[in-house]
Amino acid sequence: MTRDDDARAILDGVGGPANIAGLTHCSTRLRFTLADDAKADLDALKALPGVITAVRSGSQTQVVIGNDVVSVYNAVEKQRKGVPAAGGSGVGGTGAAGGSAGGGADARRGFSWKRFGSAVMDFIVSVFTPIVPAIAGAGIFKSLLVGAGALGWLPTDSTSYQLLSVIPDAVFAFLPILVAYTAAKKLNVNRPLALGVVAFLLFANFSTLVNQDGGAALFGLQVQAVNYNSQVFPSILAVLALWPLERFFTKISPGPIRVFFVPFMCYLIVAPLLMLVLGPLGFWLGSLLTGAMIGLYNTLGWVAVAILAALLPLIISVGMHKAFIPPTLATMAATGKDSFYLVASLGHNLGEAGAMFAVALRTRSIRLRATAIPAGISALFGITEPAIYGVTLQNRKVLLSVMAGAFAGGAYLGLTVVSAFALVGPGLASFTMFVDALNPMNIVNAAIGAVIALAVSFVITLVVWKDSTSPTVRAERELALAEGESDTVSAEPTPATTPAAAAAAGTSTVLAPLSGSVIPLAEVADPVFSGGILGDGVAIVPTAGGVRAPFAGTVTSLLDSKHAIGVTSDDGVEVLIHVGIDTVKLDGAPFTAHVAQGDRVEAVQLLVEADLDAIREAGYDTTTPVIVTNSDRFAVEALAAGEIVASAPLARTTTKELAHGAA
Template structure:
């Protein structure tokens, strides 16, 4: 599937262009802010070739890996074309307490994510200058060093302007006006007046002396007020004077409010967040770093790691260093790399090997989403390896009090972010922690990995979940994860009497239905609740999802194959929304039947719980009677 085709499918399954309020992207994800989140079809999105994973939360995030920029451009082009044809404004989701958490997280992501490349590049550039000075290549007292240092210093010095721009863009207010208003806070003449001995007053009111350079929250509060004032005066001002009167009133109202109230309030908010992180680290020390590193795979999987960005930036801005989130991230990122490299070495699947190698290289350089969604979260053995590797490295890095000096995704390429001219051991400890994460996660994953237990191979339709014949018997893998139920206990006389065929049933805990054998799809009901497959060895099976679910007319089901399709073991056939089925009053118990069981001796190989892909039924051809 081409990028254009994939983009079209993605846009369709998020509810169409009319449902997209805003689209952004980071290093691996398309981030959709949707007017109606319920219109996003998660199962259909995951089925699109090239989509690594989907996260529904504060935003609907579609993970596409390193080709995200091309995919973003293709989707935006389609959005623009559709909007031009429709000519209708995008419906905005109304504010409500129900969506308060999602709205706040979407705001944080929209404001802070776009500025990360600037501060990351500046931070690494600064760390390289420090490294050059530490090894004697460039004297810190030389003009060359001072001039070069002014480049990253300018980025952090004018950080309030960067935040003002992204906040204004998010709130859809006049960007130049926003920059002009916040620019007052970092204007040299104003700062000189505010910080001079004895201070300065405005109409008898003392102007607070606050160091606004490298601050983010004063800008956010100022632009929040600006958005209210601008909309109000735009609404009530006559058209002929709107072009100058609205900006004038915004300046007259917002600038004094920012100087006397919002600026100092935002500065104190930054101080409090910084103090909170420092207190957390100061109270729990290395334990806090270790625990955060261990849970980062789960936090990142739902996109909540973005909540760490504001306090991390605030801490870096005020203290020039950070010893919690960026240190834990180093441990986690390199653990993802080590574990996926081990999978690439152990697996017999060429497809999974290529995926793991690519994901491992990305994680090595600080981008973990391809590893997380492509390998780690789908395979519990890899997840265990990553968590243990992360906690081991996190414990060491916390114990030796490793500190970061740049806000960027930690990895091999950005390792200079741990260079400390006053403490050479800080960089050495970072390298040791990096090595611990790689070695521990790699060793564990190398030891624990089993192709036969790989959910990734089931998704890819690889050979990892195939159940090999033994002693002349055929074996069927379980199509679903759940609890095994004997046919005798199924609340349907047709199934319990084995009228259709012998077999077993599963009370599922997951709605994914996967192929138990290799063969051809022969039956797919219009109601999507039942599918039949003729195996290459002649065994004919029927998977009937739920009891009497034909009455639901296919509503809770999403099909991924058609009649006549070739399927392999573990290939996704159907996805069932178990919650919808149960809410409608139907039993989700799923019979798995050998339709031509008169030709076979059928044995249930498992009891109790069963995992999708695990051996479920054994079939042995009956000997023909001699006449």
């Protein structure tokens, strides 16, 4: 088949050109936004030559191609040119549906609750995730300060204590400004304009006017006296109102006056609307969510905490835990504490840790142990995704053990009415979030509940775990036997995997392209990478953004987005370094390339610099898969785990024919 034939087959597989509302590509896959997802035939796409796999992720249908993605993308775009889109509008070569008065496919996509839910979750994540570090840091600062006061180390009536208290208190007081910024960034609204519109809510003169005797009225309409400190929903509603207005006035205003006319009209319309309607409405919405959270807790008590803790592995696996952030923020703003979601999270986090350590102790699989130990440590510190995706969801008995431990720990935490005072993932590093100056037993009970969750899940996993019932271990054995290798599920490496045997087989070394923490590829929160679809390898959670050559060779792939780079060694090993997950959407903004496609590079030469802070602020995961994309030719063996520095040995590759011959 020619490349044009491939493109036509892919277009047929996604429901035809008229079904395409948008098309982009990253370093390995075509990303389709379709008018009707049901028209895409994933099985047919997977069966096409040149297509590695096809997956549906959120609102996108992704066709994984590999290194040839650019040429396939160009061929698909060539086929799309001149083909009418849904509604009769033409589709150009930019990947977006063309627009007549009736709109293209994108504008005419039918409503579905799934698509609506996906859009809402994406908005929530984009608005709240970037501000969590600021809130979490301020919360821990405050809890440490309260602890120092309770222990008498720093008297609460001292000037030093009061001055230090101002630092975290200001973060929460000006939370509406932080939310206005992230919401404006998500919706591509002018950020200073959004901040300016929202700022009056926190202005002392405004508070004085509306709180005076008799209140205040705007053109005869009473302005409600509301304390907007720490509120998030008024800012969100204000930015949602700005979103269409700014575009409308930008479109209709003449160029010479646009710079002042657009913001003037936005102030004129949105600010009074915020003062009279949107502000009180947002405050009511926050109060409603707070009441719902507190009401559920008051109705079910400790049972609610225990049930939520037990269900969190499933809730987190589909990303729905992000929906708890707004009501938890609202609850903490109203009451200064949370006794539900964060407390349940403590039980779940420690339950995951206990199960991981038991799996590591019981399994004879070297690879599974290498996954479980760092995942358990990560869960101890409040990050459970590596455990959930790497082990828990793949093994039913582990999932049930985690749920049992989380339920037991959550029940104790609920019965003793433990409360959290900082919005941060509960774990060892953040345990001061449970310091309560009025109740010294709060942190003691939190510790007891955490130990219960860890111990129960550890013991149950220890009892029920069997390598023979683990899908992960069975697949590992089957793969080893299919490739003619000895069983890798053993306490010691077999002779075929010793360094001496590997050297005899003829190997080459892949150096770490970044400094950071090495994790198994299975822990990457992207099914294409974690499933090994693009090839074998490992991933690095980077601590520095300098991406260096893993060996001497040639740059064979470097997209305009600069988030991923492919290098081929002189021995023919093809390595893809993909900085972050879904970072193609950043359009290259946080990346600086120091080489070009086709350049000859030496080992450890600087290839790309990534601004990790900017990537995180944009709400993206910085985890960087390092993959041997031609794993059909080369066996890959990880050489490192845990912390690593750039240029240290990361993996060993062996030509499969030589490896099998040596075996």
